[in-house]
């Protein structure tokens with residue numbers, strides 16, 4: 001799996017797309033691209049290299065297994081005896097071979113976001129010139145495959161035995177879980193593209209919140225909590241002195257601080273200083289800012305220009321903007 005993902009990363013790097021990290025998890029691996037491939041050709045190469053690598057690895061391991069233990073004498077009466085006679089290294093290789101072949105074949109299924117789905121998307125993208133249409137169709141492929149897995153899993157619960165996959169309730173539940181996961185991934189990746197397209201070339205300044213309650217660093221935490229935080233309707237309060245942005249006080253900053261010391265502490269004592277915040281500029285791309293919100297797992301980003309806070313980009317503002325522009329069909 002790691003070699004499979006590394007091959008995606010390497011092919012991406014050759015095409016100018018950097019992969020910042022690779023996640024390996026229970027159901028497989030994922031190479032996180034910093035952006036989508038710019039052309040259908042680069043998408044095609046980057047997607048296809050993964051299954052090709054897995055298939056090549058599978059054949060390589062089987063070939064090595066043959067080299068290590070020589071030709072197998074298989075007794076047709078008792079084929080398992082030949083496997084039992086293999087050396088440990090050959091056993092490992094004879095297991096890794098088919099597993100990699102299976103990984104390669106599974107990833108070739110033409111359902112987005114599996115590699116085969118990306119190959120399909122690249123081909124439709126090349127044929128129609130529309131990334132959006134290509135993603136929609138490839139995502140449908142992904143959902144169809146996912147429902148096929150869920151349906152097969154259900155039948156396995158009721159006794160169906162499938163070649164390679166086997167049968168029984170546990171295999172059935174497992175297959176249904178994988179199908180559910182794939183269906184989500186297919187839906188989410190199409191929605192992500194819609195969001196990205198809707199936010200394309202929209203500057204942060206058009207979405208950000210500008211009428212903000214701002215507080216002085218010397219304000220006592222007690223007054224901050226009881227008057228400002230409740231009255232303002234904001235979850236965070238920007239701290240400023242003479243127009244200079246110093247940091248943010250959030251609800252969780254308040255919760256973390258000692259309740260009994262509130263009368264003795266000031267906003268400056270509990271705020272998250274600007275040096276530890278991720279800030280954006282008003283002319284930044286809103287789509288990028290949304291990705292940054294997700295990456296950092298925060299609800300808002302301060303919008304800063306020349307050391308002054310000009311606004312706050314909150315998650316809910318982006319969602320509101322999306323709702324407005326999807327509903328009216330504008331942009």
Ligand SMILES: [Zn+2]
Nearest residue numbers: 050051107115
């Ligand atoms: Zn892959």
